[in-house]
Amino acid sequence: MSYRFDWGPIWEARALILDGLVTTVLLSTSALVLASIIGLVVGTAASSRRLGLRIGAGAIVELTRNVPLLIHMYIWYIGLAFLRLPPFWCGVLGLAIYSGAYVAEIVRGGIASVPVGQGKAALATGLTPVQALFFVVYPQALRIVAPSLANVFSQLIKDSSLASVIAVMELTYEASAIEGQSFRTFEIYITICALYLLLVTMVTLALRFLPGEQENISGLGLAGA
Amino acid sequence: MPDVILQNLPFLMRGLAATLQIAAVTAVGGTLLGLAVGVAVYLRLPLLAASLRIYIEFVRGTPLLVMLFICYFAFPALLGYRTTAEQATILGFILFIGAYIAEDVRSGLRSIKPGLAQAALATGLTCFQAMRLIVIPLALRRIVPSLFNQYVRLLKFTSVASVIGVQEFTGSAMLVNARVFAPVTMLAFVALTYLVLCLLLSMVGRVLHAHLAV
Amino acid sequence: MPDPIIVLKDVSKSYGATPVLRRCSTTVARGEVVVVCGPSGSGKSTLIKCINGLEPYGTGSIKVEGIEVGAKATNLPRLRTRIGMVFQHFELYPHMTALENIVLAQVHALRRTRKEAQARARRLLDRVGLASKADARPANLSGGQQQRIAIARALALDPQAMLFDEPTSALDPEMITEVLDVLVSLAREGMTMMVVTHEMGFARRVAHRIIFMDQGEIVEDTPTETFFTAPASERAKLFLSKILSH
Numbered sequence: 001m002s003y004r005f006d007w008g009p010i011w012e013a014r015a016l017i018l019d020g021l022v023t024t025v026l027l028s029t030s031a032l033v034l035a036s037i038i039g040l041v042v043g044t045a046a047s048s049r050r051l052g053l054r055i056g057a058g059a060i061v062e063l064t065r066n067v068p069l070l071i072h073m074y075i076w077y078i079g080l081a082f083l084r085l086p087p088f089w090c091g092v093l094g095l096a097i098y099s100g101a102y103v104a105e106i107v108r109g110g111i112a113s114v115p116v117g118q119g120k121a122a123l124a125t126g127l128t129p130v131q132a133l134f135f136v137v138y139p140q141a142l143r144i145v146a147p148s149l150a151n152v153f154s155q156l157i158k159d160s161s162l163a164s165v166i167a168v169m170e171l172t173y174e175a176s177a178i179e180g181q182s183f184r185t186f187e188i189y190i191t192i193c194a195l196y197l198l199l200v201t202m203v204t205l206a207l208r209f210l211p212g213e214q215e216n217i218s219g220l221g222l223a224g225a
Numbered sequence: 226m227p228d229v230i231l232q233n234l235p236f237l238m239r240g241l242a243a244t245l246q247i248a249a250v251t252a253v254g255g256t257l258l259g260l261a262v263g264v265a266v267y268l269r270l271p272l273l274a275a276s277l278r279i280y281i282e283f284v285r286g287t288p289l290l291v292m293l294f295i296c297y298f299a300f301p302a303l304l305g306y307r308t309t310a311e312q313a314t315i316l317g318f319i320l321f322i323g324a325y326i327a328e329d330v331r332s333g334l335r336s337i338k339p340g341l342a343q344a345a346l347a348t349g350l351t352c353f354q355a356m357r358l359i360v361i362p363l364a365l366r367r368i369v370p371s372l373f374n375q376y377v378r379l380l381k382f383t384s385v386a387s388v389i390g391v392q393e394f395t396g397s398a399m400l401v402n403a404r405v406f407a408p409v410t411m412l413a414f415v416a417l418t419y420l421v422l423c424l425l426l427s428m429v430g431r432v433l434h435a436h437l438a439v
Numbered sequence: 440m441p442d443p444i445i446v447l448k449d450v451s452k453s454y455g456a457t458p459v460l461r462r463c464s465t466t467v468a469r470g471e472v473v474v475v476c477g478p479s480g481s482g483k484s485t486l487i488k489c490i491n492g493l494e495p496y497g498t499g500s501i502k503v504e505g506i507e508v509g510a511k512a513t514n515l516p517r518l519r520t521r522i523g524m525v526f527q528h529f530e531l532y533p534h535m536t537a538l539e540n541i542v543l544a545q546v547h548a549l550r551r552t553r554k555e556a557q558a559r560a561r562r563l564l565d566r567v568g569l570a571s572k573a574d575a576r577p578a579n580l581s582g583g584q585q586q587r588i589a590i591a592r593a594l595a596l597d598p599q600a601m602l603f604d605e606p607t608s609a610l611d612p613e614m615i616t617e618v619l620d621v622l623v624s625l626a627r628e629g630m631t632m633m634v635v636t637h638e639m640g641f642a643r644r645v646a647h648r649i650i651f652m653d654q655g656e657i658v659e660d661t662p663t664e665t666f667f668t669a670p671a672s673e674r675a676k677l678f679l680s681k682i683l684s685h
Binding site: 003062063066067068069070071074075078079080081158159160161162164165172175176179183185186189190192193196197200201 | 283286287288289290291294295298299302303304305377381382383384385387388395399402408409412413415416419420423424427
């Protein structure tokens with residue numbers, strides 16, 4: 001191997017990398033929140049007893065997730081250019097809508113896994129349908145779907161790198177820029193891989209400590225100890 | 226169909242052909258790679274299994290675009306070889322999807338109850354034969370849905386290849402758009418085409434799964 | 440003893456600190472039918488899985504037709520074609536038809552031609568009364584039918600002895616007889632058999648000897664009549680009183 005490692009230029013570019021990292025975090029977080037809202041609404045509609053709502057929600061999911069993410073971003077950035085949205089928000093919208101479809105599928109599956117009697121019981125105690133969803137159905141569903149949700153969210157963080165294509169100055173964008181100046185190709189990509197891994201690990205760990213996990217611990221016989 | 230698309234149809238179709246070709250080649254390559262890696266990790270082959278786990282975890286933590294950059298810029302720089310955008314794309318996609326398929330294969334293998342392999346061994350088959358004739362075929366049948374999920378992802382991924390300059394479908398459409406400036410029409414056409422192709426592919430997966438279910 | 444096929448000598452095995460087999464010794468001669476019984480967790484299944492090398496054993500020696508099962512040089516696949524095995528949960532290959540299940544090892548382990556193997560498979564299906572089910576998948580067969588096909592799969596290799604690991608305990612009561620009938624006819628033909636089972640009626644009818652195990656130990660190894668009329672140990676008496684009371 002003739003390649004000589006030189007991490008100096010990477011260290012010198014640390015301010016740029018940090019900027020990129022902050023943008024990636026902001027981009028991912030905004031998209032994550034928006035995707036969760038979209039997913040919750042569409043997923044709940046997909047679980048509705050009304051056929052029209054179910055079909056509509058299903059169509060939205062299929063229509064959205066079968067179009068490449070890059071196209072989603074181009075739609076906001078190029079297709080709807082007259083809206084003059086800043087690249088950052090084009091990235092957020094593309095990412096949120098695309099990932100929202102996946103969240104919706106998970107929400108639908110989660111609701112389906114909660115026994116129907118639970119919702120009925122909540123209504124019987126005088127809760128409104130919305131209260132029943134938020135106090136009884138969603139919390140139970142969340143425990144079941146947490147691992148799949150963690151998957152989609154870590155996918156979202158990695159997918160956010162595509163925003164570099166529409167000129168959002170996030171991590172991958174800055175990496176390309178640094179690579180273009182310093183030619184420290186391998187070092188810079190390894191560095192940002194490590195940063196993505198860090199972000200993904202944080203999300204996965206965060207979702208592991210959701211309420212409900214204590215029961216597993218007591219199941220291991222630790223509660224009485 | 227709108228005029229801008231009709232007039233540029235041959236050019237767009239060449240792009241689409243490139244997309245399908247990349248998707249097909251990398252689907253086959255990624256499946257073979259995933260199968261080999263998944264089986265090696267499942268069998269806990271000494272040393273090999275540990276390094277393959279690192280490969281899987283590395284790829285699963287890396288964005289696809291970064292993977293492409295690594296294959297286009299970093300690997301050639303590190304190992305001193307020349308590559309084209311097409312070659313880098315194919316290598317990147319195979320390495321990328323192979324890691325995900327390896328995980329699917331591994332969990333598929335783990336879902337086959339050990340009694341079946343024992344029965345195969347009890348009739349005098351070797352370990353290798355038991356894997357090849359019983360355990361692997363059963364595991365593959367079980368993971369057909371997740372395999373096709375990966376193929377659909379792959380088909381969508383191909384659009385990213387345009388970023389490093391591969392003349393596939395999305396890239397061709399953007400080129401046409403740069404000339405005729407009809408972004409809404411072009412993007413709608415592109416989105417619709419991917420939609421139809423992905424839905425078709427999922428349908429093939431569902432039919433195959435129903436056909437192979439045991 | 441004339442012509443021993445299976446010889447166990449001081450076989451011990453443990454999972455970590457838990458012993459599962461303690462110094463088990465016995466011999467099965469050609470043509471003998473031996474029933475292995477005992478409370479659950481007594482090591483019966485482990486013992487017979489050790490005989491064809493599906494489970495490794497710690498110390499002691501197991502010889503099948505004079506070949507040491509645990510020796511490194513032993514060609515286990517070859518040895519296993521000489522002793523058929525039938526499992527509690529049948530373990531038919533779900534992606535193959537009944538016929539293909541019986542053909543597979545003949546072709547791949549014994550190198551028979553496919554045509555030869557299919558002819559043999561059809562004869563055996565006929566023998567276990569399932570000639571009409573040759574092309575059925577396991578999922579479309581009853582438990583009793585699956586187990587009879589599993590027996591045919593083992594017989595197809597022309598084994599010198601057969602091991603049965605609780606062949607009827609996963610079956611609904613009405614299907615037990617159809618499987619036991621096959622076992623009885625095999626015994627009548629002089630097949631060497633080792634059968635782990637709780638079916639004491641069957642044991643009394645066909646077994647030459649009963650091995651009673653408890654906590655990994657062979658407590659009794661006696662002729663059938665002696666076992667049922669005058670068991671030597673308290674543990675066997677207790678077991679018999681429990682199992683025969685209903």
